Amino acid sequence: MPTYNLKINGSSQSIEAAEDTPLLWALRDQLDMVGTKFGCGIGQCGACTVHVDGNATRSCQLQISQLDGKEITTIEGLSEDGSHPVQEAWKAIDVPQCGYCQAGQIMTASAFLEKNPNPSREEIRNAMTGNICRCASYNRIENAVAKAAEKKMA
Amino acid sequence: MSSTIQTKFSRRSFLRTSSLASGGMLIGFNFFTACKDTVKMPVDISKLDYNDFNAFIKISKEGMVTLFSPNPEIGQGVKTSMPMIIAEELDVAWENVNVVQGILDTQNYVRQVAGGSQSIRFGWDALRQTGAFARQMLVNAAAAKWGVDASECTAKQGVITNAKGETLGYGDVVDEAAALEAERAAKRKALIESLAEGEQPPAETIELKDPKDYTLIGTDVGNVDIDKIITGKPLFGLDYKAEGMVYASVLRPPAFGQVLESYDDTEAKAMPGVIDVIKIGEKAKAMLEKEQIDWTAKLAPSEKVVVIAENSWAAIKAKKTIKALWSDGSPLESTKAHDKILMDLLDGKDFTNLRKDGDVKKAFKQADKVVERTYESPFLPHNCMEPMNFYANVTDSKIHLVGPVQTPASAASTVANLLGRDEKDIRLEMTRMGGGFGRRLYGDFVYEAAEISDKIRRPVKMFSTREDDMTTGVYRPAIKYRIAASIKDGEITGYHLKEAAVGGNMYGLIPNFFPAGALDNYQVDVAKYDSNITTGAWRAPYTNFLSYAEQSFLDELAEDMGKDPVQMRLDMLEKVKGTTDDRIQYSAERLQDVLKLAVEKSGYRTPKDGVFQGVCAYYCHNTHVAEVADVVMKNNRPVIQKITVAVDCGIVINPLGAKNQIEGGAIDGVGHSMYGDFGFENGMPTANNYDKYRLIRMNETPIVETHFVKNTLSPTGLGEPTLPPAGAAVAIAMKKATGNRMYKQPFATNMASKPILG
Ligand code: FES
Ligand code: FES
Numbered sequence: 001m002p003t004y005n006l007k008i009n010g011s012s013q014s015i016e017a018a019e020d021t022p023l024l025w026a027l028r029d030q031l032d033m034v035g036t037k038f039g040c041g042i043g044q045c046g047a048c049t050v051h052v053d054g055n056a057t058r059s060c061q062l063q064i065s066q067l068d069g070k071e072i073t074t075i076e077g078l079s080e081d082g083s084h085p086v087q088e089a090w091k092a093i094d095v096p097q098c099g100y101c102q103a104g105q106i107m108t109a110s111a112f113l114e115k116n117p118n119p120s121r122e123e124i125r126n127a128m129t130g131n132i133c134r135c136a137s138y139n140r141i142e143n144a145v146a147k148a149a150e151k152k153m154a
Numbered sequence: 155m156s157s158t159i160q161t162k163f164s165r166r167s168f169l170r171t172s173s174l175a176s177g178g179m180l181i182g183f184n185f186f187t188a189c190k191d192t193v194k195m196p197v198d199i200s201k202l203d204y205n206d207f208n209a210f211i212k213i214s215k216e217g218m219v220t221l222f223s224p225n226p227e228i229g230q231g232v233k234t235s236m237p238m239i240i241a242e243e244l245d246v247a248w249e250n251v252n253v254v255q256g257i258l259d260t261q262n263y264v265r266q267v268a269g270g271s272q273s274i275r276f277g278w279d280a281l282r283q284t285g286a287f288a289r290q291m292l293v294n295a296a297a298a299k300w301g302v303d304a305s306e307c308t309a310k311q312g313v314i315t316n317a318k319g320e321t322l323g324y325g326d327v328v329d330e331a332a333a334l335e336a337e338r339a340a341k342r343k344a345l346i347e348s349l350a351e352g353e354q355p356p357a358e359t360i361e362l363k364d365p366k367d368y369t370l371i372g373t374d375v376g377n378v379d380i381d382k383i384i385t386g387k388p389l390f391g392l393d394y395k396a397e398g399m400v401y402a403s404v405l406r407p408p409a410f411g412q413v414l415e416s417y418d419d420t421e422a423k424a425m426p427g428v429i430d431v432i433k434i435g436e437k438a439k440a441m442l443e444k445e446q447i448d449w450t451a452k453l454a455p456s457e458k459v460v461v462i463a464e465n466s467w468a469a470i471k472a473k474k475t476i477k478a479l480w481s482d483g484s485p486l487e488s489t490k491a492h493d494k495i496l497m498d499l500l501d502g503k504d505f506t507n508l509r510k511d512g513d514v515k516k517a518f519k520q521a522d523k524v525v526e527r528t529y530e531s532p533f534l535p536h537n538c539m540e541p542m543n544f545y546a547n548v549t550d551s552k553i554h555l556v557g558p559v560q561t562p563a564s565a566a567s568t569v570a571n572l573l574g575r576d577e578k579d580i581r582l583e584m585t586r587m588g589g590g591f592g593r594r595l596y597g598d599f600v601y602e603a604a605e606i607s608d609k610i611r612r613p614v615k616m617f618s619t620r621e622d623d624m625t626t627g628v629y630r631p632a633i634k635y636r637i638a639a640s641i642k643d644g645e646i647t648g649y650h651l652k653e654a655a656v657g658g659n660m661y662g663l664i665p666n667f668f669p670a671g672a673l674d675n676y677q678v679d680v681a682k683y684d685s686n687i688t689t690g691a692w693r694a695p696y697t698n699f700l701s702y703a704e705q706s707f708l709d710e711l712a713e714d715m716g717k718d719p720v721q722m723r724l725d726m727l728e729k730v731k732g733t734t735d736d737r738i739q740y741s742a743e744r745l746q747d748v749l750k751l752a753v754e755k756s757g758y759r760t761p762k763d764g765v766f767q768g769v770c771a772y773y774c775h776n777t778h779v780a781e782v783a784d785v786v787m788k789n790n791r792p793v794i795q796k797i798t799v800a801v802d803c804g805i806v807i808n809p810l811g812a813k814n815q816i817e818g819g820a821i822d823g824v825g826h827s828m829y830g831d832f833g834f835e836n837g838m839p840t841a842n843n844y845d846k847y848r849l850i851r852m853n854e855t856p857i858v859e860t861h862f863v864k865n866t867l868s869p870t871g872l873g874e875p876t877l878p879p880a881g882a883a884v885a886i887a888m889k890k891a892t893g894n895r896m897y898k899q900p901f902a903t904n905m906a907s908k909p910i911l912g
Contacts, residue, residue: 001426018426021467029401029465034393035386037588039539040620041470044844047539075386087384094376094810097818099383100390100539100588128852132844134539134589136821137814138855 009077035075046131056111075103089148097135158361173332182207217325243285295331374810391557403469409837413456413483427468489833499654505679512675517648521640529703534630540588546603547613558587565597592691630692631657648675657689694874701878705770740773756782756798768886777875783883804867823880825850
C-alpha cells in the first residue's frame, strides 16, 4: 500500500493506506484522532468537517492521495486547550446535547468566522446549514457563533 | 435558619456505606429497587459492582465527591442533573463534584434505561435522601469529634461549623463518619433482631432541604462532558478502541422480508485490508425458533454476511463487492399497500377497545352534527447522529462489550442466551451515545457484534454506515387516526378515536391523556396490521403523532363551533378538575396553567400583522406542555419563525440543561412533522441517507422561547414531552397562514401541490 505524508495540526504524519481512503477514516482508524466524526459518508451532514488550508471541508469526501502539501486542522488541533473563541463560546452557551455533531459544527463555524468575522444572524444560519444536528441544538449553535464573533471583534 | 422537611427514610432498604481501603468513604445506593440484605459493600474503588447498587458516592479525604454511575447519557443531561440533586442535599460545592461513568457487570443489573424521560422522576427521592444522609453522617462525625450535639452543627458547601464557629471539612471526618455509621448500623440490626414478632422498629427519618433553600438546584450548570466534546476527545461508542481490534461491516437483507440464499465473496476477500468474510445469523435464527428473541425476530430470519477488515474503509469498500442472492422469505411490503390496509382497518370493525366512557354511539345519534377527520403519518427512522455500533471481545473466559446502548441489562442477557454463556462472564461498558431517540433501546447491534467476535475470536467493532442504519432500522410505525366528534348545542358531546397502525398500537396510559376525562362520551379503539418491517419506540412513542392529530382536530372543532380554541380547551379542562377517575394522569390545573402561560408569553391575544399563530396544550411523559407556533408567509411559502413553549416539569433542576432539551424537542417536533418522510417499496426503504431523507436544518429552524411554570413539585423528565405538541402548533398556525388544514405528515411534502404555495 502507498504511503502518504499528511500535515495535520502542524505536525507531519506518515500513513500507509489505500489511495482512495477518505481522510475521515485515516484520521479515525489509523491516526487515532476520533474527534472528527462519521455521520453520513456522503458529504451531507458535516459531522466530519475539518479545515484544509483554512477552508471547512468534508473529510469523508477527501481522499488522502489529494492532500499533498495541504495544511489540515482537526478539532484536536483547533486550539491547544479548548480556548479557541468558538470553543469558548460553545462552552459558555452550553451548546451540546448528545454532542456527536459538535466537532463538525465547531469546525464549520471557526472557518466561517475567519472569512466573515462580523456576520449577521442570517449569514450565520446559512453558513451552518450544511451541518445537521439531530438533537436540534440549532438555536444554541446560532447563538454560540454570534457570541464567538463578538469575542473575536472585541 | 433554613427550614427542612422531615421525611421517613429506610436506609437499609436502599443504601449502604463502607470505608475505602485507600481512605475515604463510599456510599452505595439504589434508586429503583431495594438492596438485598446480604449485599456487601466494596472497599476497593476499582471493584464497584452495579448489580447491587446503581450508583456510588465516594467522599475522599480531600473532601472531593465522586459519583460513579453507569447511567447512560444520551444527550438528556442526566449525567449532570442527577449529581446536582445529590450535591444539593450533601451541600458541597459543585466544583468539587466529579462524575464517572461506571462499568456494568451485568448479572442482575436492574433497570437503568435512558428512555421515557423517566430517569429523573424515579431518582428524585432516592437521590435527595442519599445526599442528605451523607451530610448527616458527616455532621454526626464532626459533632462526635468536638464532643458536641449534632444539632448544634451546620454543614454548608463542604464545611461543618459548630456553635463556637470552629470548622471541619467533609474530608477531615470521612473516616470517622464511616466508622460511626458501621456502629450505628450494627446497633440497629441488633435492635431489629431483638424485636418480638410483629413489633415494628422505630421509624428513621431524615431531614431534607426545603426547596426554597436550594442553592444549586435551579441554577445553570453546564454539561459535565463539555470540555471533552469541544476538544474532540474519545467519548462515543464509535470512538472506542482496544488492542488488536478489527472492524466489521454487516451486509443485511436490502428489503424487509428477504433472506440470504447465497453469496460470492471472492472479490472482497482479495481486497487489501480485508481479513475475512463470514456469515452470521444461525444463532439468532435458532433463538428465534425457540422464541427467545423478541423484536429482532424481524431482522433475525435472515443470515448476514460480514466483512472483517483492518479498518473501517476497507470493510465498507469490500462490502459493496459482495454479490449476494436474496429470496423472499415473506411477502415484500410497500407504503402504498399499507395505506390501503390502514384505511380498510379504519373502515372495518375489528378493533381492540382501550377506553370507553359513556355512550359515544348514542351521543353521535343525538348530535346536530358529526365531524370526522383522518390524520396520517409515515414511518420514521431514528437517524441517531452516531450510527449503531458496538465493540465485542468474546473469549473462552469472558465477554467484554462496550458501546452505546440504552438497555444494557437486557442486551447482556440476550448475548448470554445467544452464545450459550453465563451472564456472570459478561462485562458491559456504556459509552456516551450520539443520540438515542428510542433506537438504542433495541440491542440488535450488540448481538451482532457479540456473534461476530464469538466466531472470529477477536476484539471487533461492528459499525453501521448511515445507509445500514437507515435501511435496517426499527421505525416509528406508520399510523392513521380517524377521529370523530359529535356536536350538539355548540358543545362537543362525543369523541371517538380510532387508530390503525403498521406494527404496533398505542399502549399504557396514552388513551387516558387529554381529552380523555374531559368528555362524558369518549372512546378509543385500536387496530393493527402485523408487518415484517421492524417498528418500535421513537422519541415520545405514539404521542409524537397522536398529539398533532388530536390537537389539530380540537382546533378544527373550535373553528366549526365558532369558539376560541384556547377558551374551549380551558373549559374542557375545567370539567376534569376534581375527577375521581384514577386512570387520568394529567392535572387539569397544570395543563390550564401552561396553556395560559404560552398564550400570554407568545402574544397570542395581540398577534402581529402577518404572523399566524397556532396554539395547543398537551400532556405526555409526565410533563405538561403548551406551545404556540408563529408562522409567516415569505415568497408565498409558510415559514415557521418561532415556537413559544410553556412547560410545567415541576422543580427545574438545571435550567440550562432543561432548556436545551426543550428546544431540541420542539425543533425535532417541527422538523419531523414538516419533513420526515419514509416509506417502503417492495420491502425496500425509500431513503437511505441524508440526500434523500430530509432532516430539519439550521436555516429552517424556528427560535424556541421557553417559559417555566414555577412550582416545587417533584421534577419530571424533558427528553420527550416538548416534541409532540410542536407538530400540532405548526399545523394549526399553517392553517391560518395558508387556509389549508394539514391532515398528513410531513406537511412540506403534502402541501407542495396546494395552489397557495404555487
Ligand atoms: S460524514 Fe462527511 S458529511 Fe457526513
Ligand atoms: S448534539 Fe446530538 S447531533 Fe448535535
